Amino acid sequence: MKYASVKGERREAQPKLYGICPNCDREVVAKCGQQRIWHWSHLGKLECDRWWEPETKWHRTWKAVFPQEWQEVMHTAADSERHIADVMNNRGWVLELQHSPITPEERLSRERFYGSMVWVVDGMRYKRDLAAFRQVVENGSIISDSPLRISSPLTARAGIFRRWAPIHWPVFIDFGDEEFRIAGFPPPEHVLWQLQLVPRTGDVVVAPVIRESFKRWFGLDGGALQHLVALRPEQPPRRRYTGGRPPFLPRARPRRRF
Template identity: 35%
Template structure:
């Protein structure tokens, strides 16, 4: 975790510091080594949120794009179980950054709990994901719309799409670089993909503005006409 509580204030880990978990109030230790990003950890192997995963520099870089007050926001479900959102905005949008492998039923549980959620996936964890993604795009022709190349692909074409393409939420694949590959609307087996600048993504979220989506408009004589909404 990035933050612990000390005298009622959220503080970051520094060598030798002590703090308390903002979720369960347990004592926490500052981990300030040279191999991992500085962070807070519960004593032993305990963690109050079983959805938690080890925070990487990738997580921290993404969190730094948003206000600190929006980071690591705790909430409890109807059973009293604690969950800590990576980012939660004042208008109840949650952004979850996922680096490690995760089972589909856990993704669904988290999605159902948060409701309004965007998932950002580290596409560099498995080298083959980028290879599959690039091959998929090379075999498809984009349509130019509002200055954006929009690809229509099938949900079975890559492993990432098999894992995330049926969630029904906006998903961003981060393959490095300045853009996210945004997965938005679905129509049957079809999925829409387009690149979107990370800076613009964070700006729209911070300003409380909706992200662009691609969806079907009214049918025409030639078929369905796409439109981008904001």
């Protein structure tokens, strides 16, 4: 955990501190070594929240995007079941940051428990996920220009897509600063990759979302998500063939740019 209660005050882990877990009210100790990020740990290796996973720098970087009071928020259901949400905004939506593997059963349990939520998944957890995603993005078919959406037969076979289907709440894959090319062009800004379900077919398609717009959308101002849009260059008017020199050969279909 990033936060614990120390003498009634919400504190981050610091050397030689002891605190109280906000979920189970048991004692926790600050772990401040050099190998892992500083965190709070239950005494006796007790973990009171079965949904909690070892926290990484990736988790901390995402949490730090949002106000401290939104981070590690206790959520209690009507039946008194309690869990600590990674981030909960001022509109009651939960953001779960998923780095470790998660079973379909646990994912569904979390979605039912929180009700209104968003997933951000660490795409760098497995090397094979990055390679599979590159193939989809770089070799898939663009089925929509605005918003830009990409479809590929590989989405039915690649593990990263199968693990997150069916999609009930928004799922965004974070590949950090990894570079991709879409129809031969790199995205103009850093993006998250949203997985979208096509209700008519049940297929999963990929929609790149500007990363900063996601932070605003989930954040304080609640702005709209900004998807990439593919722009087609205008075609020059065709010349009429009047004999003599042969007409111009038809041009290949122009590549999209963003």
